[in-house]
Amino acid sequence: MSIVAPPILRTVADLRDRIAQWRREGARIGLIPTMGALHEGHLTLVRRALEAGECAVVSIFVNPTQFGPNEDFGAYPRREADDVAKFAAVGGHLVWAPTVDAMYPGGFATHVAVSGLTDGLCGPFRPGHFQGVATVVAKLLLQVLPDRAYFGQKDYQQLQVVRRMACDLDIPTRIVGVPTVREADGLALSSRNIYLSTDERQAASLLPQVMQETAAAALAGHAPFAELLESARARLAAAGFGPIDYVAICDAERLEPVEDLARPARLFVAARLGKTRLIDNIPIEAPAP
Ligand code: PAF
Secondary structure, three states: OOOOOOOEEOOHHHHHHHHHHHHHOOOOEEEEEEOOOOOHHHHHHHHHHHHOOOEEEEEEOOOHHHOOOOOOOOOOOOOHHHHHHHHHHOOOOEEEOOOHHHHOOOOOOOOOOOOOOOOOOHHHHOOOHHHHHHHHHHHHHHHHOOOEEEEEHHHHHHHHHHHHHHHHOOOOOEEEEEOOOEOOOOOEOOHHHHHOOHHHHHHHOHHHHHHHHHHHHHHHOOOOHHHHHHHHHHHHHHOOOOOEEEEEEEEOOOOOEOOOOOOOEEEEEEEEEOOEEEEEEEEOOOOOO
16 A cells, blocks of 8 residues: 655645635545644544544644743654654645744734633643643634544643633534553653653653552542542652642543542643653543443
């Protein structure tokens, strides 16, 4: 089977022409927004669009406005040729890779801020982050006007923020959340995992393990959530994680901390290992039979 190289478009005008042509042909369009450094998690999102019979558009844009001043914008992996090859190999159709100037031309002054959902979890630790995300995703959705857009559940707070934003702004794209893809030891795939040293990568496998055990204990009602979360924190700290930004059990929709499982809930963790900030979350539910 020969692999067809997907076109790489860099201006909104070129993108709109291509999308308009597809629409005239009656195509359905699926968007996979990314910052590049594509891994199996991203490729799973692309496959979901292809399985739905959509033309798959991947956006590759390392969005400066979602990084804080002391974060890793400069170091964030940029490997476009490799990304395009991976995207082509799974059968993706189009790469939307705007320049910073195309995305934020001189005089740009509009921002999208989603309140409530951004008050907790990563919100206080990454001021401005979700405003940067909501603004760039709103732009990506309005540029591509896809039928569906696919996001990994690993960034669960981001997924909820994007859902709220698309609903509130009447953007007619269905937002699809896709379960996290994990390594064999349970570590969630992330473009930032490449920052981990060999020792850190080994230690990182404790994170999904502690999370699974904490979720199981919460489900079994072994102790009040506060106690379970404290013990999870202590185990992570003892293994070299720190600072630990949060270990929390929150309502799966509103993302507010809960103390029982009256409604669907998830366990959320954000912790640093060396210079890498890892985040993860899992549902608190009985395993499928
Ligand atoms: O999840 C990401 O890679 C980014 O936050 C996104 C959604 C592409 C916006 O820049």
